Amino acid sequence: MKRSKIYPGYFILPALLLIALLYLLPALLGTAYSFTDWNRYSNELHFVGWKNYIKVFSGGEKYIGYIKNTVFFTVLSAVLKLGLGLALAILFTSSRIRLCNLHRTIAFAPQVFSVLIIGITFKAMLHPSTGFINALLRSCGLSFLAHDWLGSIDTAFGSIIAVDVWRGAGYAMVIFIAGIQNIPLIYYESASIDGAGFWAKLLHITIPSLIPTLTVNLVLSITYGLRVFDIVYVLTNGGPGNATDVINTATFMNFSKGNYAMGTTLSSILACATVIIALFIVRFMGKKEDNQ
Amino acid sequence: MNCHIFCTWEVLMKFRKYTSVLLSLLFAAGMAQTALADDSVTLTLGCSQSQLPSSGIFEQLCEEYEEQTGIHIDIQVTPDDQWTDVLRTKLSVGEAPDIMWADVDGLSIVDRINPVENCVSLADAEWVDRLEESVRNDLSVDGTIYGISFKGPKFWLYYYNKDIFAQYNLTPPTNYEEFRAICQTLYDNDITPIYEAVQEGWHHGLMWYEVAGVYQKEVPDLYEKLNTNQIKVTDVKSMLTVLEQMQDFAQSGFYGPDYMSNSITNDFGAMADGSVAMTFESNGWEQQLLDSYPEMDGKIGYFILPWGDNDTLGITPTQNGLFINKNSDHIDEAKAFFDYLASPEKLQEYLDGETSIYSVCWPEIDSKYPEALKEYMNQFDTSVVLQSGVKFVGGQCFEIEKLMASMFLDQLTPEECLQQIADIMDEQGELQQDPYWVG
Numbered sequence: 001m002k003r004s005k006i007y008p009g010y011f012i013l014p015a016l017l018l019i020a021l022l023y024l025l026p027a028l029l030g031t032a033y034s035f036t037d038w039n040r041y042s043n044e045l046h047f048v049g050w051k052n053y054i055k056v057f058s059g060g061e062k063y064i065g066y067i068k069n070t071v072f073f074t075v076l077s078a079v080l081k082l083g084l085g086l087a088l089a090i091l092f093t094s095s096r097i098r099l100c101n102l103h104r105t106i107a108f109a110p111q112v113f114s115v116l117i118i119g120i121t122f123k124a125m126l127h128p129s130t131g132f133i134n135a136l137l138r139s140c141g142l143s144f145l146a147h148d149w150l151g152s153i154d155t156a157f158g159s160i161i162a163v164d165v166w167r168g169a170g171y172a173m174v175i176f177i178a179g180i181q182n183i184p185l186i187y188y189e190s191a192s193i194d195g196a197g198f199w200a201k202l203l204h205i206t207i208p209s210l211i212p213t214l215t216v217n218l219v220l221s222i223t224y225g226l227r228v229f230d231i232v233y234v235l236t237n238g239g240p241g242n243a244t245d246v247i248n249t250a251t252f253m254n255f256s257k258g259n260y261a262m263g264t265t266l267s268s269i270l271a272c273a274t275v276i277i278a279l280f281i282v283r284f285m286g287k288k289e290d291n292q
Numbered sequence: 293m294n295c296h297i298f299c300t301w302e303v304l305m306k307f308r309k310y311t312s313v314l315l316s317l318l319f320a321a322g323m324a325q326t327a328l329a330d331d332s333v334t335l336t337l338g339c340s341q342s343q344l345p346s347s348g349i350f351e352q353l354c355e356e357y358e359e360q361t362g363i364h365i366d367i368q369v370t371p372d373d374q375w376t377d378v379l380r381t382k383l384s385v386g387e388a389p390d391i392m393w394a395d396v397d398g399l400s401i402v403d404r405i406n407p408v409e410n411c412v413s414l415a416d417a418e419w420v421d422r423l424e425e426s427v428r429n430d431l432s433v434d435g436t437i438y439g440i441s442f443k444g445p446k447f448w449l450y451y452y453n454k455d456i457f458a459q460y461n462l463t464p465p466t467n468y469e470e471f472r473a474i475c476q477t478l479y480d481n482d483i484t485p486i487y488e489a490v491q492e493g494w495h496h497g498l499m500w501y502e503v504a505g506v507y508q509k510e511v512p513d514l515y516e517k518l519n520t521n522q523i524k525v526t527d528v529k530s531m532l533t534v535l536e537q538m539q540d541f542a543q544s545g546f547y548g549p550d551y552m553s554n555s556i557t558n559d560f561g562a563m564a565d566g567s568v569a570m571t572f573e574s575n576g577w578e579q580q581l582l583d584s585y586p587e588m589d590g591k592i593g594y595f596i597l598p599w600g601d602n603d604t605l606g607i608t609p610t611q612n613g614l615f616i617n618k619n620s621d622h623i624d625e626a627k628a629f630f631d632y633l634a635s636p637e638k639l640q641e642y643l644d645g646e647t648s649i650y651s652v653c654w655p656e657i658d659s660k661y662p663e664a665l666k667e668y669m670n671q672f673d674t675s676v677v678l679q680s681g682v683k684f685v686g687g688q689c690f691e692i693e694k695l696m697a698s699m700f701l702d703q704l705t706p707e708e709c710l711q712q713i714a715d716i717m718d719e720q721g722e723l724q725q726d727p728y729w730v731g
Contacts, residue, residue: 039723040380040384040406040723041402041723041724041725042725127550127553128549128550128553129550148549148550148552148553150552150553151490151491151550151551151552151553152552153701153703233374237373237374237493238694239490239493239552239694239697240490240552240697240698240701241694241695241697241698241699241700241701241703241704242694242695242698242703243698243701243703252377252381253377253691255380255381255384256376256377256378256380256381257380257688257691257719257720257723258380258403258723258724259719259723
């Protein structure tokens with residue numbers, strides 16, 4: 001590339017400054033506060049060292065339970081969203097499907113709804129006695145499948161994940177569609193000539209070509225899953241009991257109790273984990289792409 | 293042939309000149325509407341679902357006030373299990389509404405709303421001396437009053453369907469064993485003994501708070517000892533006993549299969565159609581039932597809570613209060629609204645229009661307790677309920693009741709539940725720098 005066509009480095013400074021002020025500085029300040037006893041009831045601040053972090057990692061099952069729930073939610077919802085999103089993308093880029101745009105719009109529509117509206121609607125639909133889901137199951141003679149979806153330990157988390165996958169699969173689909181449309185058609189034509197079937201094309205052309213798109217989707221899904229709060233809060237508020245509490249609902253609870261230091265501790269742990277995992281994914285997937 | 297993804301976007305781009313004109317017109321219309329609306333005053337009022345009287349009387353008073361003054365009261369309702377957290381968060385970030393409806397009592401007022409930091413003093417209001425003294429004290433910090441309240445004292449009873457009880461030769465229980473036997477009989481005959489509702493996050497724990505008379509009999513001066521950190525809740529054996537009884541009921545199926553998702557507002561229908569035999573509700577519930585189901589007249593009886601062989605009537609002196617946000621742009625208007633609500637005519641209108649209460653906390657307004665209920669209440673000694681008499685319980689009630697829900701589902705034993713309640717209280721004692729906790 002000609003040197004004269006490269007923009008000077010200082011062109012990036014305003015953006016870096018904004019990111020530093022609005023993202024980096026608050027994150028660092030929050031982490032600093034996590035080493036204190038910052039709370040609502042006192043204007044004084046005292047350094048307490050690693051006390052809050054020790055409480056999280058050795059404070060019994062409570063905090064470990066929040067971390068387990070967060071990881072479980074992240075992994076399961078990411079796998080399901082990406083799987084369903086990829087399947088929908090392949091389906092809605094097929095030449096055999098009519099009214100593609102309509103199908104894509106319907107699949108993407110849940111993404112634009114407010115989480116509050118989704119939560120209220122699904123709470124009503126999933127009610128064990130008056131909800132639409134159980135009523136439908138009973139009318140089809142499938143009463144044995146009817147459950148207290150949000151009130152039972154066995155089904156509450158699965159129900160939250162199902163609602164989240166319903167909401168987010170369309171977003172993943174849109175990104176996959178953009179990736180699929182960048183794959184040169186000649187690859188598929190050549191594969192067809194060589195006798196490759198659907199699965200061979202999927203495994204040897206589509207998925208390898210979608211590595212960059214998959215990386216983007218995976219990073220977005222993982223970072224969303226680790227930071228999940230709204231869908232859990234609206235559907236179950238961490239219940240039944242504490243069965244579906246995640247790190248961010250615990251953070252919110254600590255802030256509302258006035259224990260700001262513990263809230264920032266949990267947030268800092270989450271931020272650190274999110275950055276490490278995202279970097280790892282980008283590097284790992286980047287290596288895979290290079291090998292291709 | 294590949295389909296175009298964003299055909300709508302392409303159409304918009306094709307007609308981008310017209311699109312930009314349309315968007316500009318919409319924006320201008322929005323700005324104009326905002327400019328027009330700025331001339332009138334709107335008072336925002338935040339509350340939880342159950343704080344609003346179910347009869348609609350409060351909304352009616354607000355509408356009448358708007359007709360008189362032109363000031364609109366924008367009531368913003370939050371689900372019960374979220375309101376406490378939402379209010380504290382909003383106060384922390386400076387986005388609280390003009391008027392805040394908070395569940396408070398003398399011990400939890402600082403924890404719930406911290407009025408010295410967040411609320412306007414109402415010490416100069418004309419109505420302060422007309423408010424019942426105990427309520428006035430509960431709404432004050434260091435002798436300065438910050439809130440206003442309306443409802444009279446609250447107490448909870450088990451209401452039962454007399455026809456169902458007669459069908460199975462049952463009589464109201466006088467102790468826990470009789471209570472359990474009644475529930476077992478009903479359960480064996482495919483009737484849900486008790487309507488319970490865990491969804492709102494507050495109802496299922498009231499049983500433990502309301503039988504404080506049992507705990508006070510076991511430990512004399514219990515509240516003083518708990519409030520000065522001389523003992524913990526884990527030292528009170530009867531508290532553990534009641535938790536064990538509550539867990540037993542939940543796991544024996546006495547609350548029905550859907551109790552974790554039930555809403556307490558639906559107990560009227562369940563009692564009226566006979567699918568449940570009992571419900572746990574506050575004074576005034578029977579009248580609300582009869583408003584919707586007049587055919588239930590004469591068919592409802594009641595008895596005090598039998599948990600732990602309780603024989604006292606638990607009283608909540610102050611239920612909640614309305615407070616004015618210190619950062620509100622309309623403090624004078626909010627004060628005038630409080631003056632309006634506190635006028636004798638409006639207090640009488642409030643009591644007449646609200647069927648869920650029998651009295652207001654204003655001695656000048658006569659109560660409307662039914663004679664039968666008065667006679668029944670007079671049989672028992674009264675005790676102030678746990679969440680109103682003990683520090684760090686009322687303000688943490690939602691977190692405590694999540695533990696109880698976990699206990700119902702066998703995720704915690706009653707001992708673990710009680711220990712974690714003690715831990716929550718200790719945590720708050722340290723956070724709030726209570727001298728009995730930090731020394």
